[in-house]
Amino acid sequence: MKRYKKIIALVVVVVFSIGIYYIQPLFGPNKKPEFSVVAKSGDKSLTENMSITGYYYENSQLGIGTEMKITPGKTIYQSEKSYLDQLKSFGNINEKISQLQEDYRGFMRGKNSDLANFYEDEMILAYAEITTDDFSTISKDSKITIDVLNKQTNEESSFSVNLPKADEYGYMYVEDVQVANNQLIVITNGYRVNSSNSQDEQHLYSISIPKEKIEKDEKIQLDLIDSKGKQIQYVELMNASTSITPANFLVYRVELNDDSTNMDMYEENQVMTLPVYELIGVNVETGEQFLISGSEELNRHGIAAILSTESDNLYFYKKDGANLSLYEYDLNQKELTEVKVGELSAAQQAMFNEGVIVQVREDIMYFVTAYKIGDNELQMLAFDSNSGELVFEGIIEEKTDYPAKREEVHIENILFEQ
């Protein structure tokens, strides 16, 4: 036995240190904080099905952090999930995709994990994708491939149609999929490169599933916007990428900059002008496109607009000094209504000055502080968008036995479980 002493010592050290390294975190205390929504006033039930997603930095300077989700019961950290769970959700932490993969395992096999490519209603689950070459660019052979699952019969159908004028586009991706008039509408965004000045183009391809062909190709009419003296910076679809449910309207947000901004880029004493936003609404069923022409404020605050597909309304807010106003734009009636909330307290004003994340559900507008850096509190307010009444006020409380020096919380979204 004596002659084996070196090797026995080595084996003991190996088992001991590697064992402790992997076993100790299992029994040790949880070092990451627990977050919970604590009501100060108002209706606590509003937060019952609410979860808040974000990113938690243990050390923001070193970039040590993980995605997190604050649920009513506990705070879930992505890095604390098991290796297999992390592997499953690698590249996508979207729960809807995980749910679809669980429910329709065969259909979901090999598909992108981006919700933008999917559409779901009671009857079907549909998927659309544009095939590209090895460099993710559009080639003349690019096609729109469609897969449809009939949820009642479990029948799957797949086909592809040639992308019209494919050789004229440099880049194109599916931004949303909808169904109207018994046709699948594949909504794309991308740019053309055939002319001297390449330009962004957004298309609505109406595809007949039984005929397996494109019936209609409509472009988003950016000329609805008066862009005199301004340049379109980019156009994006506002319909939430976290849902694949049917929508009656699409809303595009167009960011415009002064023509001069780009030219003055390298000049000294340049005056940077803030971008302005215009919104274009599209009625999915009729194809009607219209400029959402609200007030000046509405355009300026376009960045904070929230589209609610459950009520076909657009919601905005405006903070003017200590006063907060809420706006509701009815996409059916094309009418804007303003509701004055009234004067905000100093703490509430501070919250809006720090930046907020907004969400709307059942006509209630929720606001939560976007960042927790240092000592500020994560506050939450909820207003009735019809009356302007403050229906909930609270904070997201943090509990930890191990306060971290460089901790940061970045809130990304407010979600409601179905």
Add this chain to the structure above:
Amino acid sequence: MKNYLKLVNFEFNRCAKLYFVLIGLTAVSQLIAVFVESRRYLSQVNVALYQDKIPKAQFLSETGEMSMFWIVNNAWFSLPIIICITAMLFYSFFIWYIEWMGKNSFIYRLLMLPTARMNIFWSKLTTIALMIFGLIAAQLALLLIEGQLLEWLVTNEFRVDLSIQQLSESSYYLAILIPKSFIAFIMHYGAGFGMLLIVFTVILLERSFRFKGMLLGLVFGTVAFLLFFLPTIASEVVGFKGLYPEELLIAELVLGLMVIGLSSWTSHYLLNKKVTV
């Protein structure tokens, strides 16, 4: 079993001195890293606070606190790790070729031993595995010691303490060497030992058929490597996305076991029937 243990002990004792020197060198070099980095940081603090009169809070927000993160990224820290990895790679070949060296090849005696010849093969593999895990264990212990040393050298107000798990999250190469999850650890080192098994078989092919064996070994190595990484190659290179991540893992596992089986069987055959002195 006893013969196998004797052989492992023999193999390990052969290189034990050099191995412990390697660990010693790593320890010295990494402790130097702690001193170098903390001295550099403290001199930065002195210049900022006492010469440039920058307020402490401003200094901390601009430069940040001292932590083990800076140390693991110092060359004095990473260089011995690179040396250890290179030494292990080199020794994986040397552990076989040493037997054929010299006038009276030692392989003669090894092959004449009244024991299964595969014991020689497994003992060599076990020795390499023990040495690698020994280095990992030493690194884990060193990280704790270095963390403690840093606590003595830099005061709390200028320091952030990181756990080894956090360090592994923030450093790319530590995440590979000592991953946070045990399953990842098994995966990383399982793949590593799979590769080592292929290398051993290639060496035995070369020893059995010399130049022809080298070519055969090259073909065997390439086929085994491609087979092992087939699902990964299909998904990353060809763009085949038909498998869910957990299925990819199972496919890798099954193929890994196949490659291990193939390599072991070939090595068994070569050692018993073909290897020449």
